[in-house]
Amino acid sequence: MKFLLLVAVVLAVVWWLRGSRRTDSPGRDAPRQGTPAQQQDMVQCPVCSVHLPRSDALPGPNGQLYCCAEHRLRAEA
Numbered sequence: 001m002k003f004l005l006l007v008a009v010v011l012a013v014v015w016w017l018r019g020s021r022r023t024d025s026p027g028r029d030a031p032r033q034g035t036p037a038q039q040q041d042m043v044q045c046p047v048c049s050v051h052l053p054r055s056d057a058l059p060g061p062n063g064q065l066y067c068c069a070e071h072r073l074r075a076e077a
């Protein structure tokens with residue numbers, strides 16, 4: 001009778017570990033892979049075709065984004 005109780009406890013622990021692992025792993029792993037912390041929105045300068053972060057780009061009057069003031073002036077001319 002003690003043996004049956006032990007088997008029941010072991011099965012319960014195994015079932016509990018499987019269940020908790022299944023619920024924990026997608027929540028912990030998915031955001032780590034899906035959202036890299038350093039990912040930035042990149043834009044391309046229409047004059048020299050260089051890629052740069054949107055925060056570093058200069059917006060032109062036509063709504064396009066340029067890498068520097070010189071290229072913004074060149075596009076306007």
Ligand SMILES: [Zn+2]
Nearest residue numbers: 045048067071
């Ligand atoms: Zn440029």
